[in-house]
Amino acid sequence: MGAKGRGIGHDGRSGLIEERVVSAIEQMIKQLDGLKGRQKEYSEHVHRLNMIEGWWWASTEFQPRPDQPTHPQSPAIPFIWKWADVGPLVYEMGDPALGVGLGQGAKKAERRVLVLRNPGLGGQYAVTNTFFGDLQLVKKGEIAPSHRHTTTAARFIFDGKGGWTTVEGERAQLAPGDLVINQQLGWHDHGNDGPDDFVFFDVLDIPLLTSLATATWDFDYVKLTGDKDKTAQDLEFPLNHSNNLYQAGGIVPKFVGGSRPDHSPMLSYRWEIVRDTLQRLRKEAGSPYDGIIVEFTNPATGGPVGPTMSICAQLLRPGEKTLAHRHNTNTIYIGAEGKGYTTVGDKRIDWTQWDIYAVPSWHWHEHGNDSTQDAIVYSVSDGPVIEKLGLYCEHRKTRDGKTEFLGWKANRLVSK
Ligand SMILES: [Fe+2]
Ligand SMILES: [Fe+2]
16 A cells, blocks of 8 residues: 555656655665564554554564654764865865856856765754855855845855955955854855955854755845846945944944844954954953853844854963863854864864864863964854753853753753
């Protein structure tokens, strides 16, 4: 008894869906090979109707449900992409003979990226459960054509003096170490007026929005312009407009409005300002778990830069070593200056500038710097989502070796 004739249509697309349903059933049935007699018959019948026993016994063994872990769990693994390994391949993809990207002619910079895939995620285009990451190259004189999406993007500039991004009519001129926030559905294009290659790392909340079936793209910028060769937006604001408006911390203009309330209205955050801020704070005790850590915020609200991302920079001073903690948020780290390390479980991840590494949910981790120079690392976490769900929790080691819990326990908030 197959799925045929059970309400699934017979046009081309539905035919594909039908094939997928049948093959999923066949796969489930195959897994029943160890069963015998009436249990096998019963299970087969259940599976053919696209169901499964919630809890069940296979001969003498109880089968736990894969969707009910007893602690936060991610199939993603702690993993590092070393810039020394991947950097040369990023520059090399500029060779048209390699066929990386999509566009032709004036659009040849279109989607020329290398996508990072966490080895624990089975080939998904994902660095963690919730975040996608790619490395993009825009060569001298090129423009990566305008498009938009429901996903939020953060970009960390790695190389190039003449690179820019335009989002919704505002252009930010960018330099290495700068951060760009691309709000949901903002049209954006990237260009390079400089002599060198323009390279940046994108982080987007694609896997999260895909799980909600709400990640969509719009590549059809032509429909706005009516001109197939017009790939970049006209500028509607002065260069670096939102930096002029919002860059002075604690002082915000009272005469502007209209941006998405849950996204930062500031398009770019400057490396020299981040670095200066961290330096000014270097004599503070800082966080026992993160050293001197600062968050990039929405200057109008004080909230995170977007609804799904918290982005931080942290300074680890020479010889500094933090205490260990673990939390149910997923984090991508990006080395920005110097050399440091993060020990995740029993694995030490040594990082240097532009190395990218993933620390998935609920892994114990601690940071350190055993060099004689400062180490600065960026991070992107999905904390705002977990916090909106009211589910953030954390285990922390104390200086005297105890473990504290922060979060929800028996429906009461435990805070230390
Ligand atoms: Fe994009
Ligand atoms: Fe942490």
